[in-house]
Amino acid sequence: MSIKIDKDKCVGCGKCIDVCPGTLIYKDKENKAYIKYEKNCWGCTACLKECKVAAIKYYLGADIGGNGASLYVEQDKDILNWNITDKNGEKVVISTNRKEANRY
Numbered sequence: 001m002s003i004k005i006d007k008d009k010c011v012g013c014g015k016c017i018d019v020c021p022g023t024l025i026y027k028d029k030e031n032k033a034y035i036k037y038e039k040n041c042w043g044c045t046a047c048l049k050e051c052k053v054a055a056i057k058y059y060l061g062a063d064i065g066g067n068g069a070s071l072y073v074e075q076d077k078d079i080l081n082w083n084i085t086d087k088n089g090e091k092v093v094i095s096t097n098r099k100e101a102n103r104y
């Protein structure tokens with residue numbers, strides 16, 4: 001599991017850097033975020049949830065989505081839309097509400 005950051009989408013806000021518990025994300029000379037230690041990413045998805053421009057894509061493990069499956073998050077106020085593409089290219093969107101995250 002790891003992430004990939006789309007430099008063309010990144011606006012350099014630095015939020016992913018602030019929330020990564022492993023201090024794995026840095027900025028380059030162009031003020032764009034990149035992951036330095038891909039193998040150390042344990043897939044907590046904190047950076048995906050903070051990126052307001054959906055610049056971070058998360059690659060799912062073979063045991064979850066199959067090789068090549070990926071995930072990115074789009075935000076609409078408190079709603080997080082988790083866009084999943086499985087190994088066959090099938091797409092699924094799961095929506096969650098931030099305000100209900102600690103409800104249960």
Ligand code: SF4
Nearest residue numbers: 020041043044045047
């Ligand atoms: S998924 Fe978690 S561990 Fe991996 S880079 Fe993002 S914040 Fe860091």
Ligand code: SF4
Nearest residue numbers: 010011013014016051
């Ligand atoms: S949160 Fe998104 S836009 Fe902000 S620095 Fe990270 S990748 Fe770039």
